[in-house]
Structures are given as structure tokens and as C-alpha cells.
Amino acid sequence: MDYSQKTRSIMSFTKDFSKGKYNTHHRLQRKEGQWESLQRSELIDSFLRPYPIDPIRCEMTNGVGYIFDGVQRATTTYNYLTDKFRLNRSLPNVTIDGVEYEIAGKKFSQLAPEVQDKINLYEVNIYQFTDCTDYDIREMYRRQNNGRPLTATQKRTAIEAPDFSEIVFNIADHPVFEKLFSPSRIKGDAPRDCVREVFMLLESENDKDYLSFRRSDIDTFVKEYTGDSIDSEKVDSIVKTLDELDCRVEKLNINATSVPMIIAAAVKVLTENKDFNTFVGKIQEFIDTYDTNEEYKAHCGAGTGNRENVEARWNYWKGLAAETPAKEV
Structure with missing residues (x-):
């Protein structure tokens, strides 16, 4: 140097x-x-x-x-x-x-x-x-x-595997995050942790368990997710999903703890060739009925990053993705 x-x-x-x-x-x-x-x-x-x-x-x-x-x-x-x-x-x-x-x-x-x-x-x-x-x-x-x-996100950036850090940095700069997070959360680099959590959810589909969003567990993931562990097709799918969301949604008034699950579920909808517009409608319905959705809200309060609450929110959105019909040819 x-x-x-x-x-x-x-x-x-x-x-x-x-x-x-x-x-x-x-x-x-x-x-x-x-x-x-x-x-x-x-x-x-x-x-x-x-x-x-x-x-x-x-x-x-x-x-x-x-x-x-x-x-x-x-x-x-x-x-x-x-x-x-x-x-x-x-x-x-x-x-x-x-x-x-x-x-x-x-x-x-x-x-x-x-x-x-x-x-x-x-x-x-x-x-x-x-x-x-x-x-x-x-x-x-x-x-x-x-x-x-330093914030946990800033500290995390310094310990993250370099190749994964570059991916997180580039994806977190996507304009759709301005529709998903408040300006204050964007200033606090919330999109970066959101991207990390999306990868954790999607990687948990491969007989691995990254469903705890506790600080120490995210830190462990970002240090180990590197090299051959990174699926380039998954990276491309996430970017394409964000592009699709950006085209179809306006500013969403949504709980920040649900954003990683929504994006990860949308990735499944896109990669499984399902009707993306129908899924976007399910997102809006979720927002409209959130105040009365007591079962879901029970997993968004204290301990929101613990495994039980993360898994419950993820199962909810995976269920909505599974219910989404195939895209008409």
C-alpha cells in the first residue's frame, strides 16, 4: 500500500x-x-x-x-x-x-x-x-x-466478506428502497441490512438455517457468505425483483421488519414464473388490513429479530407467494 x-x-x-x-x-x-x-x-x-x-x-x-x-x-x-x-x-x-x-x-x-x-x-x-x-x-x-x-450496520460493513460487501452495496443503492423505507432509515443504511436479510431468508431454503436476525447471527452470516457460497443467479434474481417492484409500487407505508420477507417472497414469485401483479395486490391488501392482523403483528414487536418471529413472518409471506397463481402465457 x-x-x-x-x-x-x-x-x-x-x-x-x-x-x-x-x-x-x-x-x-x-x-x-x-x-x-x-x-x-x-x-x-x-x-x-x-x-x-x-x-x-x-x-x-x-x-x-x-x-x-x-x-x-x-x-x-x-x-x-x-x-x-x-x-x-x-x-x-x-x-x-x-x-x-x-x-x-x-x-x-x-x-x-x-x-x-x-x-x-x-x-x-x-x-x-x-x-x-x-x-x-x-x-x-x-x-x-x-x-x-458506530451503528451495527456500519460495524458490519467493516467485517463483511469483501465480495459480498460489494454485492450488498450495489443492490442497496436501488431506487426502490426509497419507496420501502423512510428517509431516516435510508440515512441509517437500513437498505444494506435489508439486502443481507433477504439473502439469509433465501439461503435458508437450501437446508440451512439463517432465520435469526439477531445482531451476532447477521454478523456471522456476512463474514461467511463469500466465494462459492454466493449464487450469482440469486443475485440477478434479487435485482430483477427490485426492478419489478419499482415499476409496480408507489411509496408503501409498511413496517420495516416485513420488507426483507416481502422482497424474498417476491423473488420466489418471479423465479417460479408466477403472476407478479397478483402478488403486488397481496402486498397492498396486507398494508390495508395490517391494523387488524393481530396474529402477524404479534411477531413484529419485542424481539423482532429472534428466530421465532423471523420464521413466522417469513412463513406468512412464503404462504402468500405459494398462493399466487402462475403467470398466464
Whole structure:
């Protein structure tokens, strides 16, 4: 592994970002848009005080820097300089060369030229890594976050088998998840765990038992599901199923704990050449009658990830898939 340290002005970095020289879709990073208004604004404010900020770290591939540490900083900077948001109204004025300037509530283009120049000239450190293995990236990620509270999903990404991690990352980026999860759950990377759980359900059909969604059991699965264990046809079927759902459903108001079962059951409907539209109708009927479905709801409360509750929900949706008639030729 090797790396180089570069210093870029905010203006230069923003130009490079707009030209696609940096990419924010690295599997070890959360989606962009995680920060609230004040968090975004305080980053910009730091350029003006000036306060030091953490460097951006990226893995270089074919001339493109895939950011694995600093996605929120990079996208916030780019979005502000392209007028995508206003600074929080709670920010105090800044003083530059003895002159006080108001910045609260302003987009970049609305700032005084002196303030714009101060931001543009701020320098950020960028570490560019080359010839690094998956282990190197994961170990840096782990050490950089040592001592910081990470979500179970973030920790899971760091221990996941690399080939399976790439599959999870790509599938979880499917647009249909915006119809299946709330914005807050998407920010928390819920689609990634959902994809993992879909694989666990489908693999449990092959004389294996992955029907416990307890944290430790998911962790064990993602570390061991690699190499020849991965069924490429199953991967393709999941992607095709998500495509079909995306074409047929609008935003669904559905309990998040049921989403993996719905997707896995839909995969069975698709691969068994059954009527997909009929199954989508069953999903809507489930939503419409959920409040009175006491038997099902009993498996969605406390201990929702334990084996008994997961198996009960999965059997329910497998039953609906089995009842779905064959597609007419």
C-alpha cells in the first residue's frame, strides 16, 4: 500500500469534484446527506474562522478518488459552493481583516466577495491511497473510527466478506428502497441490512438455517457468505425483483421488519414464473388490513429479530407467494 498527501483549495477541490475526479460511492461510507442543517453550516463556518477540519481519504482507481472517509464533508462543501443550501440562521457573523460580515441564512452566491474568497482559499488535506487491499481499507476505516460510536450496520460493513460487501452495496443503492423505507432509515443504511436479510431468508431454503436476525447471527452470516457460497443467479434474481417492484409500487407505508420477507417472497414469485401483479395486490391488501392482523403483528414487536418471529413472518409471506397463481402465457 502507498499513499500521497495533497493540499487543495476549496475552489480547486470543488472543480475536481464537479468533473467526477472524486466519487462518494465507496462501500465503507454512509450515503451522503447524513448531516442536519447546523452540521453542514458549521463545516462552512469552520472555513471562515478558520478552524482545522479532518482530511479526506480516498482510494484511487483509474484516476478517480473513491472517498472512504469524508463523504459528508466533501458533499457538503460541493453542495454549498453550488448554492444547494443556505447557512443556518443561528451562525454568528464573521470578521475578515477587521470587517464584520453576516453569513447566517445565506447561500454561497449571496455572501460578500471577501467571504467567498475566504472560503475558496481554505485548504483541505486529501490522502490518496493506491495499491491497497480490502484489508488495508477496512483496517484504516476501523482505526479512524476507533472510540466513536458506530451503528451495527456500519460495524458490519467493516467485517463483511469483501465480495459480498460489494454485492450488498450495489443492490442497496436501488431506487426502490426509497419507496420501502423512510428517509431516516435510508440515512441509517437500513437498505444494506435489508439486502443481507433477504439473502439469509433465501439461503435458508437450501437446508440451512439463517432465520435469526439477531445482531451476532447477521454478523456471522456476512463474514461467511463469500466465494462459492454466493449464487450469482440469486443475485440477478434479487435485482430483477427490485426492478419489478419499482415499476409496480408507489411509496408503501409498511413496517420495516416485513420488507426483507416481502422482497424474498417476491423473488420466489418471479423465479417460479408466477403472476407478479397478483402478488403486488397481496402486498397492498396486507398494508390495508395490517391494523387488524393481530396474529402477524404479534411477531413484529419485542424481539423482532429472534428466530421465532423471523420464521413466522417469513412463513406468512412464503404462504402468500405459494398462493399466487402462475403467470398466464
